[in-house]
Amino acid sequence: MTAQSSVVSPGAQPDFAVLGGGLCGRLVAWRLAGAGHRVALYERGDAAGSSSAAWVAAAMLAPLAEAAVAEPLIVELGAASLEEWPRIIGALPEPVFFQRNGTLVVWHHGDRAEASLFERRVRANAPAELLAGGGLERVDGPALAAAEPALAGRFATGWLMPREGQLDNRQVLSALAAGLAERGVAAHWNTRVDETARPRARVTIDCRGLGAKPVLPTLRGIRGEVARVKAPGIGLTRPVRLLHPRYPIYLAPKENDLYVVGATEIEGEDMSPVSVRSALELLSAAFAVHPGFGEARILELNTQCRPTLPDHRPAITWDGAQTLTVNGLYRHGYMIAPEVSKAAADLADALLTGQLKDADGFGALRAASPWTTMLHCSAPQAV
Ligand SMILES: Cc1cc2nc3c(=O)[nH]c(=O)nc-3n(C[C@H](O)[C@H](O)[C@H](O)COP(=O)(O)OP(=O)(O)OC[C@H]3O[C@@H](n4cnc5c(N)ncnc54)[C@H](O)[C@@H]3O)c2cc1C
Numbered sequence: 001m002t003a004q005s006s007v008v009s010p011g012a013q014p015d016f017a018v019l020g021g022g023l024c025g026r027l028v029a030w031r032l033a034g035a036g037h038r039v040a041l042y043e044r045g046d047a048a049g050s051s052s053a054a055w056v057a058a059a060m061l062a063p064l065a066e067a068a069v070a071e072p073l074i075v076e077l078g079a080a081s082l083e084e085w086p087r088i089i090g091a092l093p094e095p096v097f098f099q100r101n102g103t104l105v106v107w108h109h110g111d112r113a114e115a116s117l118f119e120r121r122v123r124a125n126a127p128a129e130l131l132a133g134g135g136l137e138r139v140d141g142p143a144l145a146a147a148e149p150a151l152a153g154r155f156a157t158g159w160l161m162p163r164e165g166q167l168d169n170r171q172v173l174s175a176l177a178a179g180l181a182e183r184g185v186a187a188h189w190n191t192r193v194d195e196t197a198r199p200r201a202r203v204t205i206d207c208r209g210l211g212a213k214p215v216l217p218t219l220r221g222i223r224g225e226v227a228r229v230k231a232p233g234i235g236l237t238r239p240v241r242l243l244h245p246r247y248p249i250y251l252a253p254k255e256n257d258l259y260v261v262g263a264t265e266i267e268g269e270d271m272s273p274v275s276v277r278s279a280l281e282l283l284s285a286a287f288a289v290h291p292g293f294g295e296a297r298i299l300e301l302n303t304q305c306r307p308t309l310p311d312h313r314p315a316i317t318w319d320g321a322q323t324l325t326v327n328g329l330y331r332h333g334y335m336i337a338p339e340v341s342k343a344a345a346d347l348a349d350a351l352l353t354g355q356l357k358d359a360d361g362f363g364a365l366r367a368a369s370p371w372t373t374m375l376h377c378s379a380p381q382a383v
Contacts, residue, residue: 014038014186015352017201019193021045022052023333024326025207026176027088027341032348033183034091041185042199044192044211049173053209056226056302058252058260059172059334060239061085061165064136065103066332067125068118068248073313073373075126077336080370082165084338089167093182094175097168097255099238104139104148105159107243108288114243119159136161150235150290166239168254169334203351205344206325209307210269216327221269221305224331225278226262229286231296233257242285249285251293259296261286265331274301306330313374316344318362320379324348343371 014037018029021043029041045051063078070078082100089096107115122136129135137143137160145152147160180187195214198204206212210221236259239252252260264278279301286293309315309328314336317325326344329336350356350365359377366375 012038014040014201015203016040016348017042017199017204019199019204019206020208020211021177021187021189022049022207022209023054023173023337024209024329024341024344025205026173026180027337028205028207028326028344028348029185029187030176030179030183031341031345033180033185035345035349037349037352039183039185040188040199040201041180042188042191042193045190047177047187047189048170049177052173053224053304053306054169054173054333056224056304057169057334058226058239058250058262059167059169060103060250060252061167061335062103062161062239063335064122064126064130064161064164065105065241066335067130068121070125070332071313072125072127073371074332074336075130077314077339077371077374078332079127079130081336081338081340084342085165085167088338089172089175091179092172092175093178094171096171096175098165099167100163100165101238102160102162103164103239103241104144104151105161105241105243106144106151106155106289107158109156111243111245114245115157115159118243130163135163148237148240150237150292151240154290164239166252167334202322203348204323205348206323207327207344209327209329210305212307212325212327216309216325218310219327220267220308222308222330223266223268223270223303223305224263225266225274225282225301225303226260227274227279227282227286227298228300228302229259229261229283229293229296229298230257231259231293234259234290234292236290240289242289244285249282251286251289258299259286259293269305271303271305274303306333314340315376316340316347316374317376317378318347318351318356320377322351324351339371340374343369343374347375
């Protein structure tokens with residue numbers, strides 16, 4: 001698709017209606033508009049994105065660290081997306097904090113069994129090129145202190161993955177909203193779309209995250225709780241993960257001494273406020289990594305649910321007619337969204353142009369995609 005801008009004229013049927021303007025919907029709409037299409041986007045929440053899972057996420061871009069809990073498809077999507085993020089951010093009209101300064105994994109002596117488990121899983125799930133050339137380095141105390149001076153003397157050993165990244169989630173949501181306006185997308189904020197009243201468009205792309213449950217009955221939410229704290233004077237330079245037998249806790253440093261401390265992983269779609277137990281665990285872990293967090297100020301305690309399919313994989317599903325659903329980004333949305341949104345936009349483009357109109361066409365496009373196993377057809381003649 002070629003890059004040019006377009007404007008949706010009032011009243012005209014757009015080429016594409018994108019339902020849901022969280023992370024995925026914004027990216028898909030922005031890509032399609034950049035290719036010259038007329039795009040309308042419908043989001044039940046505000047332009048800031050505060051109704052989305054994307055709003056509370058830590059936005060770590062850590063395919064190697066995630067290889068400890070994710071299968072190769074996710075790791076490879078993450079590695080490709082990490083290269084793509086700077087191109088996206090460079091084309092947006094607002095600045096976005098983006099960093100590739102790596103991930104540091106540490107553990108307390110009592111949890112050292114977790115460290116070898118972590119290494120075994122990462123080596124099993126990560127492609128060789130991510131591990132090559134110092135992609136996963138075991139660091140002893142002095143090397144750890146040299147890499148992350150704030151933690152000098154605090155941990156005897158760690159794993160450093162120097163090429164991993166992170167970005168500021170709220171800045172990228174804001175910059176994408178500005179990018180949508182710049183590209184002439186008709187963005188309908190504060191507009192819920194349900195199954196009885198779909199907006200008119202030649203092709204519809206459903207990116208409603210958990211809001212797509214009516215059409216994806218196997219979709220479920222996995223609750224995640226995070227704290228946002230302001231901690232001047234600590235100066236961590238990259239996300240630090242603390243291995244833990246129940247769930248790894250991380251501290252992701254953003255600009256201006258802001259840290260996202262997360263995250264619990266609890267089955268269920270409970271969006272109620274953060275529990276006392278979770279707040280204690282998250283904040284105690286931060287304090288255990290560095291006592292300076294004792295004087296941090298708690299800015300927010302937030303809950304959201306990660307949209308998750310039974311196999312924990314993302315899926316782009318064609319209904320055999322004029323609708324795609326893009327969902328199941330689970331805990332990896334930021335890490336994989338550049339590639340997922342690119343694949344979705346390409347498939348949507350093929351639907352619009354008629355290149356995709358039957359099972360044979362779908363089979364050919366699927367075979368040509370680098371992400372074959374992410375593409376599905378739910379029509380009766382499904383491939
Ligand atoms: C605590 C936590 C921490 C995370 N940390 C990370 C991380 O470090 N790295 C990472 O890669 N990922 C992380 N994630 C995962 C990431 O946030 C999600 O995978 C991602 O946001 C999913 O994107 P999405 O667009 O599918 O869904 P969302 O971002 O949830 O967007 C869906 C949008 O659809 C809208 N919507 C829903 N229903 C309707 C309707 N009926 N009509 C109109 N609009 C509707 C919603 O308001 C929302 O804006 C984290 C998630 C959580 C909860």
